Amino acid sequence: MSEVNVHNAPPVPSLPYNAYNTAQPNYPPVQQTRQPMFREQSAGAYSAARQKMLNRRSVRHVELQQGNLVLDVQVPSHIVPKTMQPTDEMTKMRYTAATCDPDDFMHQKYTLRPYLYNRQTELFIVMTMYNEDEVLFVRTMNSVIKNIAHLCGRNRSKTWGPEGWKKVVVCVVSDGRNKVNKRTLQVLALMGVYQEGIAKDSVGGKDVTAHIFEYTSSVVVTERGEVSQGACPIQIVFCLKEQNKKKLNSHRWFFNAFGPLIKPNVCILLDVGTKPTKTSIYELWKCFDKHSNVGGACGEICVEPGRGCSLILTSPLAASQNFEYKMSNILDKPLESVFGYISVLPGAFSAYRYRALQNGPDGKGPLASYFKGETMHGGGANGAGLFERNMYLAEDRILCFEIVTKKREGWILKYVKSAKAATDVPTTVPEFISQRRRWLNGSLFASIHATVFFFRIWTSGQNFFRKIVLQIEFIYNAIQLIFTWTSLANFYLAFFFLVSSATSDSSNDAFHFLSNGAGKDVFEVFLKLYLSLLFVVTVCSLGNRPQASSHDGCKDYGSKWTYSLAIILFGFCNIITLWCAGYTIYLALPHTLAGWKDIGHLIETNKALRELVISIAATYGLYFIGSFMHLEPWHMFTSFIQYMFLLPSYVNILMMYAMCNLHDVTWGTKGDNGSAKDLGGAKKVKGEDGKDVMEVELPTAREDVDQLWAAARSALQQKPVEEKEHRDAATKQADHDRNSRTNVVLTWVGTNIGLIVVFTSTAFTNWVNKHVETTSDSNFNPYLSFLFFALAGLSAVRFTGSFLYLLFRLFGH
Template sequence: MAYNQHNDPYNQHHNAQYSHLNVAPEYPPGTAYATPQEYDQQWDSKSAKSIGSSQYHGSQAHLNPQYEMSQVSLHGGAPPVPTMNYGAYQPDYPPQPRPGMLQDMGSGYSMAREKLMKRRSVRQVELRDGNLVLDFQAPSHIVPKGMTDVEEMTKMRYTAATCDPDDFMRRKYTLRPYLYGRRTELFIVMTMYNEDEVLFVKTMNAVIKNIAHLCGRTRSKMWGPEGWKKIVVCVVSDGRNKVNKRTLQVLTLMGCFQEGVMKDEVGGKDVTAHIFEFTTNVIVTDTGEVSPGSCPVQVLFCLKEQNKKKLNSHRWFFNAFGPLIKPNVCVLLDVGTKPTGTSIYELWKCFDKHKGVGGACGEICVDTGRGCSLLLTSPLAASQNFEYKMSNILDKPLESVFGYISVLPGAFSAYRYKALQNGPDGKGPLASYFKGETMHGGGADGAGLFERNMYLAEDRILCFEIVTKKREGWTLKYVKSAKASTDVPTSIPEFISQRRRWLNGSLFASFHSTIFFWRIWTSGQNPIRMFILQIEFIYNAVQLFFTWTSLANFYLAFFFLVSSATNASGKNNAFNFLSASAGKDVFEIFLNLYIALIFVTTVCSLGNRPQGSKWIYALSMILFGLCNAITLWCAGYTVYLNVPHTVNGWEDFPHLVATNKALQEIVISLAATYGLYFVASFMHFEPWHMFTSFIQYMFLLPSYVNILMMYAMCNLHDVTWGTKGDNGAAKDLGGAKKIKGDDGKEVMEVEVPTAREDVDRLWAASRSSLKIKPPEEKEHRDAATKQADHDRNSRTNVVLAWIGTNMIMIIVFTSTAFLNWVNKHVETTQGSDFNPYLSFLFIALAGLSAIRFVCSALYLVFRLFGF
């Protein structure tokens, strides 16, 4: 059934409040308008006022056959003369341009844009509660049949915001869903910086597919054919000078953006954000193909004037638009992340089913390319694929069972809007979340290095604040059925830079949550949940200890496993196939290599950017991988020496394990770690990563500890996201000036495009431009930002404490005095001793892995019964 605006009670409510924005008179559907030729005859070109450097002539007024007056009044312009009914323009798909429209398209998009800018007209408009709000005709190509009288689908609304996001509602700005009085159930935000049209289309079309799925649920009380009215998609772009121009062309084809309408100041006030609103009915590909969608989609496009980072984009979403939209559930997406066709519904269903859930996340998967080609061509991507998968199989289910997920990934997560709100005192989840926005420029408000690093992981802070929010008892859940794929770094410099931010943020945020664990006691959780959460905080504290000492733990495991398997003689030597004494030589070579690699990594991390030392880092990763291969070979050979080599020897296997200490420690540790990986993966019916990515992950595992941790700790003073802010305004759009109107009232004088032919021409040029792929641009490095001496000194102190702790552990547990004490007091069945700390390490890691496995199994049981 076609949507009829006049039968919609929400639009009746809207018409009463919104019609006064139209300065020009509205004509009802079916009114007869003059043809372009008749309009030319009645237009007196002599009375046309000068517009910029050109004159507005009748020959330029050849508008669409269904001529409609602009939403702003002409300077002396003649209204259309109702002489004959010329009919509504209802193009078929694919849209066919009118004859002559594309005759000058050979010059491309830039020529069409230049013509539109030159043909703009000066208009007088009344302000809406002191704000500049304009409506413009949408390109005729995307207006669906039967919808020519529906305002939100035929006219794009532009708002020039001149305030901070927190003052948006206070300054009486409005949005269409608010004016229509619609109830918004889902508010979806897509944040982007300079992502190209391929990534944007990938995410946008996935969102449209999800909305179509919701509209297709005809038996649902919430959703159904009119379900699109309960969903608003908000695209926030971080900086007008940073946004990808081809992405803007895609938005132009959707009807959500138009060139020539933006202003950089209104009445002497700088514009902070350009807001476009349109209900689109089309789907656009990255090559410019346009096809009709299965349902309308309300799109809100916010193009920020300056680049102020992702946190500021989310502040526009939550603090500016949220109070007007008042959604039930907010979904966060990064452009480049592609949710599956039902993922958004699965997330929403979790909130609808469990009223105590304050936040939820789905499963983030690595986009492995067509036929998993990326796993075969990039070991770095394969290792990340394994890491993501095991996190989704073991870590996220464990935290979901406890009720507190330490981080809901910003790339794809959802929050209950009510759970995010601050208290009467202004403190709460959103206040804490946005606190980091003012810290990263230079330590505002006296914030120290610890706090600023902590707010690099602002999503972790948000999760902690929701669960510990006073007297509300919110929990966080993992929704396995909600899947989304994302791109991962495939170059070493990009990978190291990304993990620097993640590791530093997560480390200090973990310290914060561990120190303030007592806040769970005032969160309003029931006693059972509070006890379970207390266990989780203890578990997280143990994990934090192993994270802090990971450098020493990895070295000690390498040292003792390799030394025990190479110091022996004869057949007990792991390298006896080379020579009887080859083991000691191999041990000395790789031990010195390991120490040298740590030294090289430290020097590069303190002085160089990853982009400048990528070959050193690449070589270090390869050599660390060889060291790990030697470690695993020695561990495997030690197990081989300690197991029976005959069938009869296996008859009393329990006794064998109970009496052989070396076998206990190594076998139990390996089985509890890598064995559980296999079992848990098969238990979740997702074993493929064990065969496609396990080897790559094991080879790069030492680099995760030694290189990534070393670089992160040595760059604690860098509390940025790796991009520079655009703190200036370009001032290239023109402004809106206050003048006295003909009736003596104060109005705004603006220069805007009015001819629909120009809008259609630019639409067609955008479509043509997208069909031609642009040449690849080389990345230009920005000059390194100078940091304050205080930050560098603080960084040095933390690095010294971290390295000092790990070095003391290494010196103590590898010292001759300690080893002699072990040889004197501890005996093994082999005569070659295992270090007690290594035994502790094996048992502790096995215990942690067992907890993860049990909770992963419990998650599947709870999910089976709908808990």
């Protein structure tokens, strides 16, 4: 899943931390027996139908179209629309065998149907996938179909209406033919956008780089193979890449190969598995239509809660991420939208104005910078350093920065609250840690890059007022960046000072009854436990993967259980910290009605009470107020406790693992693969008239195509047998990368340890006692006071931005 910008506002012990139906008639059923069928029988029937079709193919001579192999083949008769006069785009599927790099697609005279039909495309939607199953694919595709049907139903719109589907093109890009899920291919086959036996792996001796299938489909398919008539036709381009070259390469096919032909107004980016609501795509498009200076926009990414919120209620990890996403959408995204620069538009669901993405005459620009990362994460680094390669792990952040700072154009980025999309989140510790490793490393270095080059906003073409506002945002982001870098130390110091106050020998301390005996011993144990956990997490992060895997029958559990235990113990440490803070306030407050009459004087004189109240009000108070202000308070009741328990792990485990694995600039477990060369080739021969033609094997019997379609439908009706994923072997890293990683980790850990040593030292304590006026709360460390007030200030900025966003939205700005 692509990165979601999440700026947490942690509780008292820490500083802000950057992690980041309309009913449709059933389609006439295919004539087939309804007898029970086992999974093996269903799969066997599909294989038999496929083999029969392949055996009955015949050799045909096909003329090249402008030097390229393009085939128009009949689609299964079951999906040809019966309610309208079908045209070629609805009766024939178009196959193009691309043998070029995506950047050369248009220059090599390849074409697409919307280009040939001379249609004006308003929305160009890309769905990127790797090996996602049919359930995830159908979830996204059917949501997109509902959105297009909504556009066609807007009869009073100047742009949309019954023929609105002609202004929308849906592009599905699959990353690697050998990696694609076979059941997902069967869903595409049922929609008419894919057929077995058509594709070729070479044309005239040239290797095919991408198989492009085009069809205007009028059916809706479920993950169980149920087929029904859709509300409107959908123009679909399915690009099946021959090799697995990562998501950036998929986007290069979308933007650089198909974009110049389609020439859309707005591009929508979706990951397969993300489910936008019925009107979300329209809401995003409306933002561009209403504001001519908007270069990019995003909606609200929320956690897929499961049926009846079952996932949120049963998985603490999912619940904590739900809270994290919600608070980002309530406090952070609105703030950045008011400024005009959203640091990251999530690749899972975002939109860009195509014109804003284009490079300048010199070849430099947003897309050029965006695709730099493609060559950095493969086998060769092309001279790029470790900093740059980590920075391009967050390529969507780079793209946002490039759009806003694009010379003399003045683009801004917007958050559209009414555009919502649900996505799956990791529910296991290994998946969660691995995902956040890429997010954190990419966001940290991309943030440093944006902060260092902040001066580019002054040549961006923004008006003077907007430049001032953006300059304020870059200062705010720089402060956030400093606290992110020192978050490890800040979290521990808050824990240390609060717990130390509880174990103080001072007779005036609010916890004097715990200064001796078992209570003090318990707190001392937790102080030592915290440091021990940091040491264990560091060792595990340097050597072990969190994933569990198996190899040659021997199980290797990595550090899965170690990380899980550390998460639980860190959670207990946070409980102790919050209890210390809460009970300090409780004992300091008056317990009689008469005492409350002089509460103002008490807060003025009691420093610890004053700072704790300000800090708690600036976090929990603004959480509640902001959530109710946006009319979305439910996560405060379903996810808040889980988030608080897991919060220390966000800082101490996720940050530690990310920093200790800076040398790993891969995207996860995906590995490059070669071409299988199992499709057969198209040979160049001389035709009867002496012209060069291509000799290809193609299906000739219409009934074979229909039977294979019916077999695919039957296969989908049976649940698949789950297969364990076999992870590719880890790529050996260069010594230079490991040394660079070591230097960065030493600098980061050294900075944080330095803060801890200084502010917990006897010298600092003596200085405090000498220069700070002795009060009843003299054990309250000045650095803790600084943390609390910094938290309050940053939280106030976030809340103000959130309020202004709602105010501007109310008046239509």
